[in-house]
Amino acid sequence: GQQLNQSPQSMFIQEGEDVSMNCTSSSIFNTWLWYKQDPGEGPVLLIALYKAGELTSNGRLTAQFGITRKDSFLNISASIPSDVGIYFCAGRLSGGSNYKLTFGKGTLLTVNP
Amino acid sequence: DADVTQTPRNRITKTGKRIMLECSQTKGHDRMYWYRQDPGLGLRLIYYSFDVKDINKGEISDGYSVSRQAQAKFSLSLESAIPNQTALYFCATSDSPGTRSASHYNEQFFGPGTRLTVL
Numbered sequence: 512g513q514q515l516n517q518s519p520q521s522m523f524i525q526e527g528e529d530v531s532m533n534c535t536s537s538s539i540f541n542t543w544l545w546y547k548q549d550p551g552e553g554p555v556l557l558i559a560l561y562k563a564g565e566l567t568s569n570g571r572l573t574a575q576f577g578i579t580r581k582d583s584f585l586n587i588s589a590s591i592p593s594d595v596g597i598y599f600c601a602g603r604l605s606g607g608s609n610y611k612l613t614f615g616k617g618t619l620l621t622v623n624p
Numbered sequence: 625d626a627d628v629t630q631t632p633r634n635r636i637t638k639t640g641k642r643i644m645l646e647c648s649q650t651k652g653h654d655r656m657y658w659y660r661q662d663p664g665l666g667l668r669l670i671y672y673s674f675d676v677k678d679i680n681k682g683e684i685s686d687g688y689s690v691s692r693q694a695q696a697k698f699s700l701s702l703e704s705a706i707p708n709q710t711a712l713y714f715c716a717t718s719d720s721p722g723t724r725s726a727s728h729y730n731e732q733f734f735g736p737g738t739r740l741t742v743l
Contacts, residue, residue, distance in 0.1 A: 614668075
């Protein structure tokens with residue numbers, strides 16, 4: 512089955528620093544999604560990517576859909592304490608199974624004020 | 625008010641007990657899902673339903689069953705709970721492709737989760 516490798520597993524940074532995390536897949540996806548999970552809450556969708564090469568921003572967050580369709584990255588600029596949480600990537604193939612998401616294992620981000 | 629609600633938020637039970645987790649949504653979405661989250665393993669799909677008469681197994685359905693009582697309600701049951709079912713459980717909803725708003729192509733929205741501990 513499809514597997515997603517998300518890295519790093521965890522990051523501990525100082526407030527104001529930039530952050531980068533990525534996901535790679537053993538197979539092609541047609542959609543890449545990035546979710547954030549705050550402690551005690553469910554994942555919230557941050558960015559959705561639907562075209563290879565697409566670069567999309569949401570405030571201080573920027574994500575890209577890799578040209579090979581097998582990878583995606585998420586950057587957070589000028590981190591702040593409320594960026595703390597777990598970030599998940601998810602990939603999806605379109606077509607008949609267009610509901611099915613494959614999730615990465617998450618990146619735990621800690622921001623030191 | 626939250627669009628996707630889950631009850632209970634926390635539950636501690638004993639091995640062998642039958643447990644039901646409930647999910648309800650006010651988003652008007654057709655599709656509903658149940659996921660399980662374990663530390664370091666991400667989210668794994670247990671069951672999903674595309675409408676009231678449709679139930680499908682996900683990756684890890686053994687030991688679980690579901691009921692779609694109405695468009696807005698989707699419950700997950702553990703018939704005889706065991707300790708390795710201790711986990712966070714999330715319900716999610718989405719529109720069917722091509723319906724409603726094109727924003728985010730009908731992506732999945734998650735509830736706040738239920739923390740289940742089986743002793």
